Amino acid sequence: MSELIYLDNSATTATDPRVVEAMQPYWSKVFGNASSLHGEGKAADAAIQRSIDTIAGVVNCRAGGPPELVFTSGGTEADNLALKGVAHAMRARGRGNHVITTAAEHHAVLDVAQELAGEGFDVTFLPVDAYGRVTPEQVAEAMRPETVLVSILYASNEIGSINPIADIGAAIKGKNRRVPFHTDAVQAPGLLPLDVQALNVDLMSLAGHKCYGPKGIGVLVVRRAIALKAQIVGGGQQAHRRSGTEPLPLIVGLARALELAEAERVATCASLLNLRDDLIRQVLASIPEASLTGHPEERLAGHSSFVLRWLNGDSILLDLAELGICASGGSACTSGQQEPSHVLLACGVDSDRLMGQMRFVLGKHNTAAHVERLVYHLRSLVERHRAMAPQLN
Incomplete structure (x- = not known):
């Protein structure tokens, strides 16, 4: 098999060697429990505080008293904590x-x-x-006196569309400043701004493995005024907002990954945009059955997603995998399920295209040669599958 081509960077990313290097001392050299009072514990606590300072600088939140950050096991837990934590706390307060x-x-x-x-x-x-998006006016109109939380996706992992989060946040605050606004920003690091104050958000979910960091670590940004009921209780770590011994190496890795993602964001996006637009252009020009999903312009750099009329996307993706090309049909969390994507259904995609979902998400290691090879094989495979599709003959 020739060189592996990885085009599934919305599902996960390879850990950056610089992140691995930053984590290395914290597996066996500096390994204490940050809650311990002895020297090893204090060293661990200091490393966590440095990581908090770094992340707070990236997202523009407070790093102390307590930090406006809660470390979690990933994006899913961060989302759970945001929605359940705020909803339960607000209802309890009447x-x-x-x-x-x-x-x-x-x-x-x-x-x-x-x-x-x-x-x-x-x-x-x-x-x-x-395109899978909502408007600020739409969100504001849905608000009521009893609204306790709004949660809107920053950017779609499935179709790449970006919601106007800053404008939505402004509309929410214009209607009622007391209503907390959460955004799932797991796809955003390295591709979109993360300044919570500029975005007008109160809570924001992030995950390390989506931005060349380690798996098993995420963070929920929580502005200080937000009431949050803990969903995991026990030792009272992280100001009683999420109990459990902090995973020191993973926290250090997350901080380094977010730091690098933000520092390199402009250059990374410029490179990915060129590759993405070329990929989309070639696919649409050479494969009549393909149509783009998601917004043609307001979409993540590097993200391309298509639906194929009357064809099964998973079958073609399996054939691509045999050729050393890694891609997916949509969300990796639901891959393998023989059901139409709820996102495509929500977008009103025609029924004859629902099972033809394909997603090719470029990362910082991809090249123009990778795009060329993908399009070559994809065109050939679509022709083969077309010949076997009775609706197309």
């Missing part, structure tokens, strides 16, 4: 029980919102446009 989100969220938000509905919360699932 503030209301209305939650707003969209029909095109990642399952880490969508399923939690549905669970909250089962607990008696009144949940509004806003419809999205053909």
